[in-house]
Amino acid sequence: MEEKIATLGMLMVPHFSVSLDEVRLKTGKVSRRLRIDHPKAVAIVPVMEDRQIVMVRQFRYAVGKETLEVPAGKVDKGESVESAVRRELMEETGYQAGKLTRLLSYCPAIAYSNEVIEIFAVTNLEKAGQPLDIDEISSVEIKPLSELIDMISSGEIVDGKTIISLLIIEKWFQSGKLRP
Amino acid sequence: MEEKIATLGMLMVPHFSVSLDEVRLKTGKVSRRLRIDHPKAVAIVPVMEDRQIVMVRQFRYAVGKETLEVPAGKVDKGESVESAVRRELMEETGYQAGKLTRLLSYCPAIAYSNEVIEIFAVTNLEKAGQPLDIDEISSVEIKPLSELIDMISSGEIVDGKTIISLLIIEKWFQSGKLRP
Numbered sequence: 001m002e003e004k005i006a007t008l009g010m011l012m013v014p015h016f017s018v019s020l021d022e023v024r025l026k027t028g029k030v031s032r033r034l035r036i037d038h039p040k041a042v043a044i045v046p047v048m049e050d051r052q053i054v055m056v057r058q059f060r061y062a063v064g065k066e067t068l069e070v071p072a073g074k075v076d077k078g079e080s081v082e083s084a085v086r087r088e089l090m091e092e093t094g095y096q097a098g099k100l101t102r103l104l105s106y107c108p109a110i111a112y113s114n115e116v117i118e119i120f121a122v123t124n125l126e127k128a129g130q131p132l133d134i135d136e137i138s139s140v141e142i143k144p145l146s147e148l149i150d151m152i153s154s155g156e157i158v159d160g161k162t163i164i165s166l167l168i169i170e171k172w173f174q175s176g177k178l179r180p
Numbered sequence: 181m182e183e184k185i186a187t188l189g190m191l192m193v194p195h196f197s198v199s200l201d202e203v204r205l206k207t208g209k210v211s212r213r214l215r216i217d218h219p220k221a222v223a224i225v226p227v228m229e230d231r232q233i234v235m236v237r238q239f240r241y242a243v244g245k246e247t248l249e250v251p252a253g254k255v256d257k258g259e260s261v262e263s264a265v266r267r268e269l270m271e272e273t274g275y276q277a278g279k280l281t282r283l284l285s286y287c288p289a290i291a292y293s294n295e296v297i298e299i300f301a302v303t304n305l306e307k308a309g310q311p312l313d314i315d316e317i318s319s320v321e322i323k324p325l326s327e328l329i330d331m332i333s334s335g336e337i338v339d340g341k342t343i344i345s346l347l348i349i350e351k352w353f354q355s356g357k358l359r360p
Contacts (some may be wrong), residue, residue, distance in 0.1 A: 111298040
């Protein structure tokens with residue numbers, strides 16, 4: 001157990017906040033902990049025929065470059081996780097989600113953030129329009145899963161939620177738990 | 181490209197900082213971005229005989245509970261990545277690292293942090309003493325990789341770097357790239 005003594009500082013961002021807390025560790029020692037209070041998020045593996053995956057390329061300010069990722073986003077206040085999957089997929093790729101299969105939930109940055117990302121596979125996709133989120137998304141790219149797995153090994157794909165999503169869906173295919 | 185207009189606020193923590201920036205998006209729209217400036221980190225998969233893995237249990241303030249994870253930590257200023265692996269492994273588990281094999285580098289929270297975690301497998305371990313990091317580590321637990329993989333599916337293991345480390349080392353074993 002680590003117990004909060006005081007909040008030393010705070011930053012407020014739309015949808016989430018960052019606190020710097022003084023805490024007492026289990027040994028009694030006093031230390032400081034950063035804590036991002038983050039809403040739940042979803043990551044989406046949109047699966048087409050022949051294990052082709054719909055990916056998005058976007059600029060990431062924190063690392064200063066464009067990266068190739070699975071579609072993802074925050075769950076809005078009052079929104080269900082399933083609705084967030086359908087909304088984010090449509091906004092980022094222009095595809096309408098058919099069947100949703102929950103793969104996994106995990107904490108991406110447990111040392112300083114309470115963010116939980118819930119990963120879904122989406123099958124029976126239907127092209128419904130153009131991506132709406134032109135502020136964020138540079139391009140939509142459809143690639144075979146095998147090529148994407150190679151891009152993890154080669155270091156071309158660096159985003160954590162994308163790596164977990166692709167490795168897990170590969171396991172689901174191998175075990176026969178998911179049949180596209 | 182997203183261009184910084186101004187820094188609106190900042191929090192300083194020992195070893196890293198958080199900025200709230202006003203930025204101009206590629207479409208010209210003005211928005212806000214959180215950016216954690218984080219030092220490089222290492223995650224370690226300590227492999228013993230019969231694919232047993234040395235894990236650590238620790239309290240995580242951001243999520244308010246204890247979690248089972250691979251040993252990990254920040255690379256100190258002026259320290260090599262390899263030295264950080266040997267130091268963190270010793271501090272958190274009391275094991276001395278033998279051979280290091282680099283598995284992967286990735287960004288755990290690309291939407292708001294520039295943190296890069298470099299994952300290493302460590303073989304030829306030698307027990308050299310007790311864990312030193314009693315402020316952080318509650319227990320050291322040695323478990324078969326197959327059991328840990330099951331704990332990912334069941335939701336008992338939720339930490340992102342641990343999930344990626346275990347899935348990648350399983351792939352390396354399966355492909356014969358790593359032989360313990």
